[in-house]
Amino acid sequence: MALLEIENLHAGVDDKAILNGFDLTIQAGEVHAIMGPNGSGKSTLSYLLAGRDGYEAQNGNVRFDGADLLDMEPEARAIAGMFLAFQYPLEIPGVTNMTFLRTALNAVRRGRGEDEMDPASFLRMVREKSRAMGVDDDMLKRPLNVGFSGGEKKRNEVLQMAVLEPRLAILDETDSGLDIDALQTVADGVNAMRSDARGMLVITHYQRLLDFIKPDFVHVMVHGRIVRSGGPELAEELERSGYGAYLGAETGGQGNEVGAAHA
Amino acid sequence: MKWGPRMLDATAHFETIHERLPGGAEVLQARRSALARAEQTGLPTRRNEGWHYTDLARLLKQNDAVPVRANAFDANALAPLQMVFENGLLIDEPAGDDCVTIESLAHALASGARNHVGDASDNDMAAFNLALAQDGAVITIDGTPNQAVELLTRGDENAHLRHTIKVKRGTVTLIENLQANGYTNAVLDVEVDPGARALLVRIQSAGHHVGLTRVSLNGDGAFCAVTFVTGGNLARHETHIRLLGEGARADVHGAILGHGTMHADMTSQLNHEIAKTDSLTTLHAVLDDAAQGVFQGKVVVARDAQHVDAQQQSRAMMLSERAHMSAKPELEIYADDVACAHGAALGELDADALFFLRSRGIDEAAARHMLISGFLAAPLAHIENEDLRACVAAHVSAHVPGCENDGEGVNAELADA
Ligand SMILES: Nc1ncnc2c1ncn2[C@@H]1O[C@H](COP(=O)(O)OP(=O)(O)OP(=O)(O)O)[C@@H](O)[C@H]1O
Ligand SMILES: [Mg+2]
Numbered sequence: 001m002a003l004l005e006i007e008n009l010h011a012g013v014d015d016k017a018i019l020n021g022f023d024l025t026i027q028a029g030e031v032h033a034i035m036g037p038n039g040s041g042k043s044t045l046s047y048l049l050a051g052r053d054g055y056e057a058q059n060g061n062v063r064f065d066g067a068d069l070l071d072m073e074p075e076a077r078a079i080a081g082m083f084l085a086f087q088y089p090l091e092i093p094g095v096t097n098m099t100f101l102r103t104a105l106n107a108v109r110r111g112r113g114e115d116e117m118d119p120a121s122f123l124r125m126v127r128e129k130s131r132a133m134g135v136d137d138d139m140l141k142r143p144l145n146v147g148f149s150g151g152e153k154k155r156n157e158v159l160q161m162a163v164l165e166p167r168l169a170i171l172d173e174t175d176s177g178l179d180i181d182a183l184q185t186v187a188d189g190v191n192a193m194r195s196d197a198r199g200m201l202v203i204t205h206y207q208r209l210l211d212f213i214k215p216d217f218v219h220v221m222v223h224g225r226i227v228r229s230g231g232p233e234l235a236e237e238l239e240r241s242g243y244g245a246y247l248g249a250e251t252g253g254q255g256n257e258v259g260a261a262h263a
Numbered sequence: 264m265k266w267g268p269r270m271l272d273a274t275a276h277f278e279t280i281h282e283r284l285p286g287g288a289e290v291l292q293a294r295r296s297a298l299a300r301a302e303q304t305g306l307p308t309r310r311n312e313g314w315h316y317t318d319l320a321r322l323l324k325q326n327d328a329v330p331v332r333a334n335a336f337d338a339n340a341l342a343p344l345q346m347v348f349e350n351g352l353l354i355d356e357p358a359g360d361d362c363v364t365i366e367s368l369a370h371a372l373a374s375g376a377r378n379h380v381g382d383a384s385d386n387d388m389a390a391f392n393l394a395l396a397q398d399g400a401v402i403t404i405d406g407t408p409n410q411a412v413e414l415l416t417r418g419d420e421n422a423h424l425r426h427t428i429k430v431k432r433g434t435v436t437l438i439e440n441l442q443a444n445g446y447t448n449a450v451l452d453v454e455v456d457p458g459a460r461a462l463l464v465r466i467q468s469a470g471h472h473v474g475l476t477r478v479s480l481n482g483d484g485a486f487c488a489v490t491f492v493t494g495g496n497l498a499r500h501e502t503h504i505r506l507l508g509e510g511a512r513a514d515v516h517g518a519i520l521g522h523g524t525m526h527a528d529m530t531s532q533l534n535h536e537i538a539k540t541d542s543l544t545t546l547h548a549v550l551d552d553a554a555q556g557v558f559q560g561k562v563v564v565a566r567d568a569q570h571v572d573a574q575q576q577s578r579a580m581m582l583s584e585r586a587h588m589s590a591k592p593e594l595e596i597y598a599d600d601v602a603c604a605h606g607a608a609l610g611e612l613d614a615d616a617l618f619f620l621r622s623r624g625i626d627e628a629a630a631r632h633m634l635i636s637g638f639l640a641a642p643l644a645h646i647e648n649e650d651l652r653a654c655v656a657a658h659v660s661a662h663v664p665g666c667e668n669d670g671e672g673v674n675a676e677l678a679d680a
Contacts, residue, residue, distance in 0.1 A: 050622045053614065078624035090619040094637025100623075103633065108624035143637070160623065 001066050003028045003199040004049075004168055009060035011048050018044045020224035022060070026168065029196040033210055034203045035235060036221030037243045042203045043087050044224075046172045050084040051077050065167065078104075079111030081167025085157035085174050087203075092144040097156065100144045101126055101163050108164055129162045132192070134185045150177035158189045169193065170201045175209040187212030207239040222246045271323065271421060271446065273301050277394055284397060285372035290380055297383045298394035304387045311387065313501075316557040316589045317528040322497050323446060323471060331523035333468040333494030333662045335417075335442045338654050343413035343438060346400050350445075351422030353398045362406030362433060368399035368425055376401075380425065388473055388501075392423050392450045399425035404459070407433035411651060415440040416447060424449045430459040430484070436648050439465040441495075446471040457482025457508055462647055464655060465490040471497040478503065480540075483510025489645045490517045490529065491655060493662040498527040506533065506540035513542040518642040521554025521586065522664045528557035533573065535564045538598075541572045547642050548579040549635055550586035551664035558590040558607065566597040575605035580612060580638055582665040612665070632666040639663070 002025045009022040018041045026032055036042055048055045049062065051074035062069040064080060072080065092100065106116040117125070130140060133155050145153050154174050161169050171190065175183055190213050194200070202213060210218070210232060218234040219226045220243070227246050228234070277298050284294065306323060307314040344363060347355040352369075359365040372380070380396070383389040400414055412435060414426060422443060428435075428451070441447070447470060455461050455478065463476075465488065472495060478486045492498040504513045517529035533542045548556035558577035579588040592605035612634055620630035639659055646652040 050618075052618050052622075073627070074618060074621035075624050075626045075630075078622055082622075084622055086619065090613075090616045092616055092620070092634065092637055094640030095633055100620075100633075103629070104620075104623035104625055107626065107629065111624060143640075164623065 002026065002063070003030075003065060004201075005061070005063040007061040009048075009057060009062065011044070011055060011057040011060075013044070013054055017058075018224050019048070022221075022225050024219065024226060026199040026201060028167070028199055030217065031194065031200040031202065031213065031215045032217045032219065033215040033235065034201065034219045034221050034226075035205065035238055037247065040221045041224040042221055043172055045221075046084050046087075046170045046201075046203065049077075049170060050074060050082060075107070075111070078164070078166075079108055083161050083164055083166030083169045085154075085161060085169065085171045087172040087176075089145050089153040089157055091146045091148075093146055095144050096141055097144050098126065098140045101140075101160065104160070105163055126163060130159055132185075133159045133162065133189050134182065135159050151179060151182050154178055155182060155186060158186050162189060162193060165193075167197070168199045168201065170203070172203045173205065174202075175204055175206060183209065184212065207235040210235045220246055271306070271391075273298060273391060273394060276421065280395070280397060285369040286380060287372075287375065290372060293380060294394045297390045300383070301387070301390040301394055304390070307387055313530060313559065316559065316591070317499055317526065319473065319499070322526055325496075328496050328524055330444070330469070331494055331496045331525045332444075333520075334658070336440050336466040336468055336493070336655070336658050338411070338413055338438050338440060338651065340654060341411055341648075341650055343411040344408070345413045345415060347415045347417070348398060348422070348424055350418035350420040350443075351397050351424060351447075353400075360408055360410070362404060362408045363412065363435075364403040364405075365412070366401045368396065368401055368427075371401040386475060388448060388475055389450055392425055392448050392475070395423040395448075396425040396450070397423065399427070402426070402428045404428070404430040404435040404461075405432050408435060411436040411438050411648065413438040413440055416443045416449070419444045421445055422447045426451045428453045428461065430455045430461045432456065432459050434460040434462065436651065437461060437463045438651070439463065441465065441467040441470065441472050441474075443470045443472070447473070449474045451476045453478045453486065455480050455484035455486055457484055460485040460487075462486075463488040464646055464651060465500070466655065466658065467492045467498050467500075468494040468658075470495050473497070473499045474501065476500070476502045478505065478513070480504065480506050480508060480511035480513060482508030484508070485512040485514075487514035487645060487647070488516065489514075489642055491520065491642070491659060492518070492525070492527040493520045493658060495525060495527070496523075498525070499530070500528070501530040503531070504533045504542070506535050506542065507537060509537055509539040511537075511540045513540075514645060515542070515544045515560075516642045516645045517546040517558075518639055518659070519546070519548040519550065519554075519556045520639070520659065520662050520664050521548060521550040521556055522552050523554065524552070525554045526557075527555070528559070530557070530559040532561045532563065535562070535568045535571045535573060537565070538567065538569045538571065540568065542574070544575040545642065546577045546579075546590075547639055548577075548588060549582065549638060549664045550579060550588060551582040553583070553585040553587075554664070555586070556588045558588075558592070560591070560605070561593040561595065562603060562605070564594075564596040564598050564601055564603065568598045569600040571598065571601040571603065573601070573603045577607040578638075579609045580635065581609060582612060628666060632660075632663055635663045635665060636660060
């Protein structure tokens with residue numbers, strides 16, 4: 001059974017159609033990358049998968065580990081192993097990063113029928129994982145993301161992923177805002193999480209990230225659907241030639257297969 | 264259920280208790296003239312200055328209201344020096360210690376002191392208080408005591424309490440624990456000498472409380488009040504502070520955990536009468552159901568009071584369409600080289616933040632609790648004493664508006680805020 005199976009997904013906000021027949025299957029152990037122009041619907045897809053209010057599917061199916069994902073509350077999805085590293089992480093005043101991490105981990109563990117982690121083990125585990133992610137003690141004590149720099153917020157997202165150990169991690173432009181060293185740190189963190197039991201969906205604009213996190217598949221998303229899929233070489237091709245060809249196909253060909261654009 | 268404060272007929276009340284009122288002939292004379300004034304002005308209505316948002320006469324007539332209550336706040340873990348006032352009378356008088364002299368108002372007046380009844384010339388509610396106060400605390404601090412001093416108010420009757428506190432040296436932590444169900448009029452006069460500090464933590468969990476706190480900072484001392492209204496149908500906490508010495512610092516922080524038909528009013532006036540004095544006034548209101556919050560903050564900076572830093576901020580989180588918030592921050596500045604600012608913000612629970620927390624596996628109720636608690640962490644942070652802060656945090660956590668307070672797995676959050 002596939003880890004994630006998206007079939008002919010049509011979805012939007014209010015009356016605006018954003019996803020127009022989106023298909024994607026991810027098996028456990030695979031890393032998929034999605035690239036696509038601004039506004040093509042990448043974040044919308046990730047919000048929809050995480051269960052954000054206001055993003056409604058009009059048509060299509062999403063199965064996560066065999067269950068109907070779209071029927072589940074956001075917290076139930078997290079418990080089932082869905083994780084989204086936000087493109088724009090939220091600031092939560094008055095709640096320390098540490099308290100947040102502990103509350104989230106214990107909520108997820110309770111939801112999975114596991115025992116809560118005792119405070120000492122939790123502290124040890126978080127210290128270790130945050131060191132690996134370049135998140136210092138001070139950032140753990142501060143209110144969640146408040147006053148964090150753009151790059152610190154992104155590292156903190158990956159730390160949350162490391163703590164929650166999801167089945168599927170969606171990274172929405174986790175590389176944007178990272179300096180070169182931080183990119184390496186974050187990529188190391190993500191790579192350390194790669195396993196046969198876990199899938200990843202990496203959304204990015206830059207091929208550079210994919211040099212560090214080698215994807216098994218690369219997809220091009222335009223106007224709410226995947227217009228081409230390939231291996232890592234596709235990312236290099238996009239870096240050279242941009243999205244022009246695909247955009248043309250969409251405006252002119254109205255749903256023509258992608259191959260036509262290349263013909 | 265019919266419930267509410269008994270209507271206050273000041274003269275009738277005075278006639279029934281005046282033989283028991285402490286104080287000699289001179290005090291009685293002062294009480295009679297205060298009573299005459301109180302009867303003439305009556306309870307304030309919205310036409311009175313400073314009462315525009317809190318129509319006291321009308322609010323005290325609502326005697327069919329559903330009681331708005333929180334659990335009583337309990338600071339016993341701190342083993343404070345505790346004075347318990349029941350229905351306006353002291354029932355339990357602790358011995359002081361090396362640095363604390365404690366006396367009841369009744370005793371102080373019986374031994375001939377006159378000044379403890381204070382002055383009512385500039386305040387209508389103080390006039391009622393002067394006429395009718397039977398008891399209160401008279402406290403002198405001379406050095407930093409090991410324990411906090413707690414004034415606990417309870418009972419169901421109308422009560423008038425008058426407290427005077429003089430801090431000569433050291434730092435005192437005061438707890439005003441307001442759990443009376445009836446109507447209470449309390450006046451608290453605080454005098455802080457140079458170098459000394461008075462730190463007041465006030466929790467109102469029930470009743471109809473009208474309080475006036477008047478503070479004089481005589482030198483480079485400090486006063487910090489942090490008030491939490493967690494229950495009660497009516498809360499009016501009015502604070503007047505005079506900053507009289509260079510280096511004086513005043514903090515007035517409030518938090519309203521509004522639910523039911525609670526009406527909670529935080530009014531303050533800070534007079535910076537001299538240069539190099541600082542103040543910070545804040546309110547954090549969370550308003551659910553038909554709760555009403557009021558912030559009236561006024562900062563007055565006198566001519567020549569240069570290098571004053573005075574900030575005021577009111578923030579409200581509205582959880583219900585029936586809830587209402589009025590904010591009136593005011594600056595009156597006669598000096599030219601000062602840093603003063605004020606602001607008032609009003610918002611709702613952040614839906615994006617809620618989703619963020621839920622996407623990490625935290626269920627909706629716990630996520631709401633976490634966000635609202637986070638909002639209330641700011642006033643808690645102003646409580647200097649760690650143990651007391653933890654006590655108040657636990658009380659606050661159990662009464663966060665807009666949450667099912669089953670408390671499961673969430674009570675720890677505020678403790679390390
Ligand atoms: N809440 C919303 N209301 C209206 N339009 C929206 C909303 N959310 C997204 N959109 C629109 O849907 C389209 C897709 O947005 P989305 O954020 O998914 O793009 P994206 O592929 O992630 O872009 P980027 O690369 O810039 O992050 C855009 O045109 C955007 O303006
Ligand atoms: Mg995006």
